[in-house]
Amino acid sequence: MTEPVRFSLSDSGEVKCSLTLKRFYPPDIKIRWSAGESQTKIMDSQPAQSADGEIFDVTSVCTLPRPLCFPVYVTWEHQSVKEPPSIILNPSDLPWHPQIEELNSPDLKLNTESKIQVRISGYFPEDPTVEWCKMGMETDRFLAVDNNKYRTEISEHQRQSDNTYSCTASLLFTPTLPEDQRSEFICRVQHPCMEQYIERRIGPLQIT
Structure with missing residues (x-):
């Protein structure tokens, strides 16, 4: 299960994006963040996981570089899916509307x-x-x-x-x-x- 990407602003003016994936097994998962039409890699993430019995949750946090470059792509790879799912984030997804x-x-x-x-x-x-x-x-x-x-x-x-x-x-x-x-x-x-x-x-x- 995928939760909506969450956004936050740091005191230094950086945008942090947070993606939470829930209830998957086995625990091995790879999350990739990239930006721009060329999908330049921002980071690969194998973040900390929390186990609930035989089911796992994971949260990946990415700090977007300045100047902001969209679209932002977040893709994850897991053996339970053949094609890596992805989410595309655009400027209109940011919550800070005038x-x-x-x-x-x-x-x-x-x-x-x-x-x-x-x-x-x-x-x-x-x-x-x-x-x-x-x-x-x-x-x-x-x-x-x-x-x-x-x-x-x-x-x-x-x-x-x-x-x-x-x-x-x-x-x-x-x-x-x-x-x-x-x-x-x-x-x-x-x-x-x-x-x-x-x-x-x-x-x-x-x-x-």
């Missing part, structure tokens, strides 16, 4: 530089991408913001007590009329751990 708070903005004043911000936390590795989109009175759909008017920033990634990261994404601009009156903005965040982006929305905004 958590995104609601967008916030102070009062927006005409011809005064303003910002819309959002806090992003709980992610690893430290490489989220952020896209800002706007829907104004002149259009009925969201379009990427004009880089000539809107400036985007992402603060330095701050390491948290659980070894994940947090940052603040900002959209800076000087509101003008009528372009920004009652406009709406979306912040879209993508991360290697996620197959789909997540987004937050604010508006319609009032320019004073």
Whole structure:
């Protein structure tokens, strides 16, 4: 019986993968970890085993090298199976998905530089991408913001007590009329751990 691969983050920022195989016999088993399309070997493991009568369990722990390289393959060989079973791990299998708070903005004043911000936390590795989109009175759909008017920033990634990261994404601009009156903005965040982006929305905004 195979348990799902478990992941943990060390204090040094290393990803550890743990695979547990249960209830097999005889005890001889070989577990191999490899990474990348070329399946470069990370380690061969013949880990400690615990016996329960005539049945054996085994846990293999692998530390992934940095920079992270996917897919990661774990394969085991045992005389009870003809073809070595394997599990393929992709970035989306990592459990540290970004958590995104609601967008916030102070009062927006005409011809005064303003910002819309959002806090992003709980992610690893430290490489989220952020896209800002706007829907104004002149259009009925969201379009990427004009880089000539809107400036985007992402603060330095701050390491948290659980070894994940947090940052603040900002959209800076000087509101003008009528372009920004009652406009709406979306912040879209993508991360290697996620197959789909997540987004937050604010508006319609009032320019004073």
